[in-house]
Amino acid sequence: MKRLLIVYHSQSGHTAQLADAVKAGADTADGIEVRCLKAFDAGVDDLAQCNALLLGTPENFGYMSGALKDFFDRTYYPLEGQLTGLPFAIFISAGNDGTNAVREIRRIATGYGWREVSEPHIAxxxxxxADLDACHAIGAAMAEGLAMGIF
Incomplete structure (x- = not known):
């Protein structure tokens, strides 16, 4: 069975709403195990065992949350070179424009060798x-892509 991992952080609850919509969309695909974890709860084993990844964060000071950055810090070196080509997508809750958070996540994802398969959604x-609908669609598309062998 293929595994889809959703890793997110939420402080105000906005990103949690988006993550719930992403998970609900992902749960529509048959044959996919969906795990949705807060960033501080996700670790090396969770990331190593997934076949695709969805990342959610609030925009904090024009950057991703410290919790998501911590997830990257804890998983990068133990998994360096092992996740090349991992499909991923991003969803952001932003008080500003969210583009810097996206840019920095993409920079880190490049270091992992991951492959972005969907445009990010920035709420x-x-x-x-409309944000919840877009996030539901991101989750559904990722899970269906896994189920069909596209990713």
């Missing part, structure tokens, strides 16, 4: 139904 301000 700006209060979470809207």
């Amino acid at each position: 700006r301000g209060e979470i809207q139904p």
Whole structure:
């Protein structure tokens, strides 16, 4: 069975809403094990065992959350060179524009050798139904892509 890992951090609850929508979308695919973990709870084994990854964070001071950065810090060297080509996508809750958080996640993902398979979704301000729909679609597309062998 293929595994989809969702790793996120939320302080205000906005990113958690997006993560719930991503997971709900991912849960629509048959034959995919979906794990949704807060960034501080996810570790090397979780990342090593997944076949695709969805990353969610609030924008903090124009950057990803410290919790997501901590996840990267704890997993990079133990898994260096082992996850080349891992498909991933990003979802962001932003008070500003979110683009710097996306840029920095992409820089780290490049170091891992991951492959971005979807444009990031950036929810700006209060979470809207369209944001939840977009995140549901990201989760569903990633899970269906795994199920069909696209990723």
